[in-house]
Amino acid sequence: MxxxxxxxxxxxxxxxxxxxxxxxxxxxxxxxxxxxxxxxxxxxxxxxxxxxxxxxxxxxxxxxxxxxxxxxxxxxxxCSVESPTGRRSVCYDHEALEKRKKNKPENSAMNMAKEMGIELLTEDQYRDLQKLGEFDLKTSSWVKTPESIRKLGGAIFCDRRYDTVFMYHNGADSYYAARGFRGLLRV
Incomplete structure (x- = not known):
């Protein structure tokens, strides 16, 4: 067993x-x-x-x-070309998920990562990944958000457009069909 x-x-x-x-x-x-x-x-x-x-x-x-x-x-x-399909349409973390009253997503990026035993990429790790290929040309990925931003209700995500990696912000409770998250595992 x-x-x-x-x-x-x-x-x-x-x-x-x-x-x-x-x-x-x-x-x-x-x-x-x-x-x-x-x-x-x-x-x-x-x-x-x-x-x-x-x-x-x-x-x-x-x-x-x-x-x-x-x-x-x-x-x-x-290393999927776009944000992993099975991890999209999620808000940032459990707190954001709990605060959302209408049209609640099924889960959050931080919850899923914890359940899977992986970490969300930081912005620096995301930028390092982009040196190995072109990722998130049509999607975006939540990245680990500094506590100072999260305390104010925000969260950050990244993508690649115009051959440039961009970092943006959104309310942590937002979610989109084209936004998921990328994980990292240490073995």
Whole structure:
């Protein structure tokens, strides 16, 4: 029997195949990183593998974007061209979700990220991701909002238009069909 946050062996095997294929197809995202070492870490971390499965299932197309040698940590990030389809039409956080009285969305970005065991990208991480490709040309993604902005009822999101990465603001309780969020997982 598997726990809630652990995949069945066949699910884990299939996910590793998908991740390996994506890794090999996009070598420019992880120059100098060896897949065998990534796979070793994944196989030793069933909960992290479960989080990657959730990222994949919601349309994130996670891939390795960095390796931090000092702490032997691989960074996976959602690399779908547009904001993941299964994570759109959500407000920023639980507080915003609770305050919304009419036309409430089903969930919030922060709630979903927590449930999935991932982190929302910060603005800097989002800008770093954009150095690896062109993302969110038609959509936008909530990013981790500084507490000083959140205390005033706002939240920030980013997108890429006119070959430039933009950061904007909105009320944290707003939600749009073309806005979701991108996640990051440390393995």
């Amino acid at each position: 598997t726990s809630k946050k652990q995949l069945l062996p066949e699910q884990a095997e299939e996910l590793i195949k998908i991740l390996k294929k994506r890794f090999e197809k996009n070598m420019e995202r992880h120059v100098g990183i060896e897949w065998e070492k990534v796979q070793e870490k994944l196989e030793a971390s069933p909960e992290k593998l479960w989080s990657l499965y959730e990222m994949e299932a919601t349309g994130g197309e996670p891939d390795v974007v960095e390796y931090i040698q000092e702490i032997n940590e691989y960074i996976f990030c959602d």
